[in-house]
Amino acid sequence: MRATLLYGVGDVRIEEVPDSRVVEPTDAVVRVTAACICGSDLWPYGSHPAGGAPARMGHEFVGVVDEIGAEVTSVRKGDLVVAPWVFSDGICEYCREGLTTSCTHGGMWGFGDAEGAQAEAIRVPYADGTLVKLPVAADSALVPSLLTLSDVFGTGHHAAVRGGVAPGSSVTVIGDGAVGLLAVLAARRLGAERIVLMGRHRSRTDLGREFGATDVVAARGDEGVAAVRELTAGHGTSVVIEAVGTRAAYDQAVGAVRNGGTISRVGVPQYEEAPVGLGSLFFRNVRLTGGAAPTRAYMADLLPDVLAGTVNPGRVFDVSTDLAGVPAGYRRMADRESLKVLVRPA
Amino acid sequence: MRATLLYGVGDVRIEEVPDSRVVEPTDAVVRVTAACICGSDLWPYGSHPAGGAPARMGHEFVGVVDEIGAEVTSVRKGDLVVAPWVFSDGICEYCREGLTTSCTHGGMWGFGDAEGAQAEAIRVPYADGTLVKLPVAADSALVPSLLTLSDVFGTGHHAAVRGGVAPGSSVTVIGDGAVGLLAVLAARRLGAERIVLMGRHRSRTDLGREFGATDVVAARGDEGVAAVRELTAGHGTSVVIEAVGTRAAYDQAVGAVRNGGTISRVGVPQYEEAPVGLGSLFFRNVRLTGGAAPTRAYMADLLPDVLAGTVNPGRVFDVSTDLAGVPAGYRRMADRESLKVLVRPA
Missing domain, CATH: 3.90.180.10 (Medium-chain alcohol dehydrogenases, catalytic domain)
Incomplete structure (x- = not known):
């Protein structure tokens, strides 16, 4: 064969x-x-x-x-x-x-x-x-x-479930690959009200909108974080789904999550160490969750x-x-x- | 004054x-x-x-x-x-x-x-x-x-709450300072069934036992992790409360937590970066939570x-x-x- x-x-x-x-x-x-x-x-x-x-x-x-x-x-x-x-x-x-x-x-x-x-x-x-x-x-x-x-759908669902997405949730999804887009679909299915999709490929983010994204942010890094915060009265969203796996995407997640919120990762991490200390997660009571679905x-x-x-x-x-x-x-x-x-x- | x-x-x-x-x-x-x-x-x-x-x-x-x-x-x-x-x-x-x-x-x-x-x-x-x-x-x-x-009691309670301690939970508490001991008390109050206290000061761990610890592990590092795993059929506990704040304590928490479990930190981190990648948290679906109480x-x-x-x-x-x-x-x-x-x- x-x-x-x-x-x-x-x-x-x-x-x-x-x-x-x-x-x-x-x-x-x-x-x-x-x-x-x-x-x-x-x-x-x-x-x-x-x-x-x-x-x-x-x-x-x-x-x-x-x-x-x-x-x-x-x-x-x-x-x-x-x-x-x-x-x-x-x-x-x-x-x-x-x-x-x-x-x-x-x-x-x-x-x-x-x-x-x-x-x-x-x-x-x-x-x-x-x-x-x-x-x-x-x-x-x-x-x-x-x-x-x-x-990919099960993984997007895992991201949403582990992120604690529920009716009314505000969610940022980082990544417009298949998992990111299906995390949008999964979050919508679980009742998320606001879904900010971070991605720069127009055809993909258009599909993301059909899956339920309410906003699209094409910018990355600090600029992307600022755009998400501008959409959310400066606070960020309670859930951030990280569906890329790079350190840059992790940093973006830390920047876009609201204090007391949850970062749910499903992008396979291409890094081992990342910031989890006083300023990044601890003082802000940000949870880090997700994993292999x-x-x-x-x-x-x-x-x-x-x-x-x-x-x-x-x-x-x-x-x-x-x-x-x-x-x-x-x-x-x-x-x-x-x-x-x-x-x-x- | x-x-x-x-x-x-x-x-x-x-x-x-x-x-x-x-x-x-x-x-x-x-x-x-x-x-x-x-x-x-x-x-x-x-x-x-x-x-x-x-x-x-x-x-x-x-x-x-x-x-x-x-x-x-x-x-x-x-x-x-x-x-x-x-x-x-x-x-x-x-x-x-x-x-x-x-x-x-x-x-x-x-x-x-x-x-x-x-x-x-x-x-x-x-x-x-x-x-x-x-x-x-x-x-x-x-x-x-x-x-x-x-x-200290509110912080121990925060660790237990964020860790998801509920009736029947198995919990490891790293650290026999006041916060660690009161995390034992808080976990017991929330119904934890098994509480492994990791600490090496006998008078403190004795108080920990009175607060509800069912087991005490004096060893640290890999040896301490092995001892916790031996107490838990090789798996570790579903919740690990980290009440110290050093990188060594973080690593111990990663080692002692069960796959799918939760590390809840309340020791003020004296490090910024720590392992969160494929082998430490991601593939094992370990959550990292806690923070300033x-x-x-x-x-x-x-x-x-x-x-x-x-x-x-x-x-x-x-x-x-x-x-x-x-x-x-x-x-x-x-x-x-x-x-x-x-x-x-x-």
Whole structure:
């Protein structure tokens, strides 16, 4: 079968790999019918060391179950399923609490011996804990939106939930990538009244407005912070969702949050240390929250709205391609020509 | 009148200063009957540059109202009152939300033209927003406990509240100073089931046990973290209260907190940057919260329990002195000979 491999910076190749197969009795094999390229794939795309082992890429997918191990009970051959961006056993202490990203047996697609989703098929460990059956056909028009439950919509939702967004909240969202835009949608869905979207790509911020942003701030840094404060009587918003992951975005979040408010991060931090002291967070009683989103735990909550069409997160996909088009898709996303690329391997 | 002045590192003097008087119509003058030395006073005590202006010290007090300005309505001459460690107008947006530390007109005792509480008297700005009347006499045995509402008990309570302590919670408290011990008491009061106190001063941790600590860990650093994890099936506790303020204590908090849990800081951070990235907080979905405690806002909640004697936070005072004994009191606290020094200026 064919799969996507990252060999080095900017070096994405589609190559033949061994067919996926059931190894453990808790495994399933899924034929991938829809996958995608994630903004977070661009971090290794821009940094993967050449010369070492190539990485299997892709951590978001919808597909049809092709084979199940002897102990799998929740899905069967032929089912259409969606998987979260991390697999998890579904039964450990953390999974039962909904923190599937901390699953005792969990792992990330493409790491260790886990396969990647930008491929014709994928072996799914802990299929019962990982996969969620979808009550539609593989060619349903809802598939792009259902695919966002893997990561980007669930991650935007996590940002809003951890930020404490509730009816009437005022929220700033930093970043107009897919996660930022879906954080806008998630915040709106949870009742946020004012949503300031910070982003400079007009086509994206226009979609952000359709998702519920009430204001758009194109400026960055101190100028951007000043603009948010001007919109909020000088105070900033009670919630700031940081959906980029750079130190500059963190600093912007600290500047834009109201005293007593919450910064909720879902952009993968590209820094380890950051200001948390007296002036930045402490005296102002600013909370820092968010993190890797346990999207599997949110599927039951978000799925009905996606199926009912009351939200349409799949609108973040602006390009669709087959597997052969994946390397070009990475280039387009890295160059900010595409917002998010849908991949149809089969 | 006499007041406490800090002239430089370790250089505390009791000197004559101009008598406190009403300046603004919203002021009151309070004759201080009970004040104290705070662990946080030890930071300037160890760092105040010599040669500049001396600092007026003390930010915790109980006293008798001696004079009020024309616009003061909530207290009158002769009332026994307690004040929080910051003054606040009581009517701004932040005060109405209970974040009195962010009051638009607020300030800290001893900064700018604000006087200090380790003195015979003190001018209180915004007396209506700042002071709370106490229904006991100035010589009541409850005064030491009532005095802790100024700062240390209210701050311990803030740590527990922000940490989300609820019935059944598991909590680690880092630090066996007055705030750490009263965070134990506050966590117990809010129903915490397991409270691990990290501290190495036996007499203090013994008091911590009386306040509700179920376990004591004397080890620090990696060894201390390992001990907490051993007590909690390897996971750490859902809440960690950091009541010291050093980077080492922060790192210990990161190590002792359970994935998905909360670090609540009330030790004044002596660092600006700290690890908040992928491995420390982000992937583990650890929240960072806490901050400067709006103790004025907690008085209504805590006062009945103190008056009823169901909690006895005043037990943190192990030494009592008059004003002349204040310099020695600083030395005793800096040398860890005293836990907390009560000052009776009048």
